[in-house]
Amino acid sequence: MKRIPVSEPFLNGNEEKYVLECLRTSWVSSLGRFIPEFEAKFAKFSGCSHGVAVMNGTVALQLALAALGIKEGDEVIVPDLTFVATANAVKYLGAKPVLVDSEPETWNIDPGKISAAVTKKTKAIIPVHLYGHPCDMDSVMAVAKKHDLFVIEDAAEAHGAEYKGKKVGSIGDVGCFSFYGNKIITTGEGGMCTTGDAGLAGRMHFLKDHAMRPEKRYWHPEMGYNFRMTNVQAAIGLAQLEQIEKFIEIKRKNAQLYNSLLQKISGITIQPEMPWAKSVYWMHSILVDEGKFGCGRDELMAKLKEKGIDSRPFFYPMHQLPVFKGSGSDADFPVASRLSGMGMNLPSSVKLSSDDIRRVCAGIAEFAR
Ligand SMILES: *Cc1c(COP(=O)(O)O)cnc(C)c1O
Secondary structure: OOOEOOOOOOOOOOHHHHHHHHHHHOOOOOOOOHHHHHHHHHHHHOOOOEEEEEOOHHHHHHHHHHHOOOOOOOEEEEEOOOOHHHHHHHHHOOOEEEEEOEOOOOOOEOHHHOHHHOOOOEEEEOOEOHHHOOOOHHHHHHHHHHHOOEEEEEOOOOOOOEEOOEEOOOOOOEEEEEOEOOOOOOOEOOEEEEEOOHHHHHHHHHHHEOOOOOOOOOOOOOOOOEOEOOHHHHHHHHHHHOOHHHHHHHHHHHHHHHHHHHOOOOOEEEOOOOOOEEOOOOOEEEEEOHHHHOOOHHHHHHHHHHOOEOOEEOOOOHHHOHHHOOOOOHHHOHHHHHHHHHEEEEOOOOOOOHHHHHHHHHHHHHOOO
16 A cells, blocks of 8 residues: 655656756856845745745744844744744744744734733744744734834745735745745755845845855854855755745645545544635644544554554644743643644645545544544
8 A cells, every 4th residue: 555655845847957957067065056046036936025045944044033133132932833943043042932822723823922922032023834824914013013023934834825915924024934855845955034125135145154244255254154055955946946836736725625525524623724814735734632533643643654644743832842941831832732732734745646635534534433
């Protein structure tokens, strides 16, 4: 029986042709034509005038924070339920991630709970567009404006998702994307910061390349980083970007089929799509209500595995991880804790066939009572 993986990249476009060009012209390092082209075209796709390509999505977040001047002693608000990189990036700068609970409707940071977490030290908010569904950005931006905070969108899972017709990554001060192998598009490893602010883009370009003065070689007025992306990564990224609209269309179609097959099963909740949102369904995610469904999330995952169907549990909420010990208990983050214990990601590749999706849903239905 064919195994159905959670995620598999789709590399059947111009990837091979562009990578071969890098090899044949020997532009394999972090200079070459694909980097500025990928930056410009990805930024445009995301509704921004500037893109800064980097090694991965984690350093994209770190670079954005550094460029905005986040430093030791500052506080940055992040959702409790996210991938660990969001909170780690804050720690790398010596600042403190302050966790906020999720809202039940979108599984994203609850804008109504942000104000209570703001102190005199708070400098920024990092809303995360979890599993491809945009955050309620009007509410996030309103809180940020009220308290004079920067907004860095963690759009690592949501390339092309829209909030009220606006692309994610173009609403806050900076948008951060990941091009890891399982993301909406991939460069193997890779990331990008997007912004509409030319000064901020310049500052990020400067910091990611050892903070070297462009007009004075080997003069570094401050400590920078080497976060550069290679031309080979950008070559793959450009070929992927040529196909992104098609990928998103397929993902949205797959979500419709999943939803139509799963909505009748009692105890299974599918990821909602708010009326103001266009989700890109990075992951096709469900919540399993043990009492109503008949078995719990972990048991369902194990049973699907026996049928050759891979799945993933939701992230652990940050407050449960040893690194963020002392930031609160399950009672402080009731929604994130509940979602984390019930949530799982189903096979989500662009390559999925409708037969694969039917097999996954039939597998789930089999264990429903
Ligand atoms: C993937 C991801 C990142 C980090 O991206 P990498 O490219 O793996 O470093 C950051 N935030 C979120 C929400 C992610 O899903």
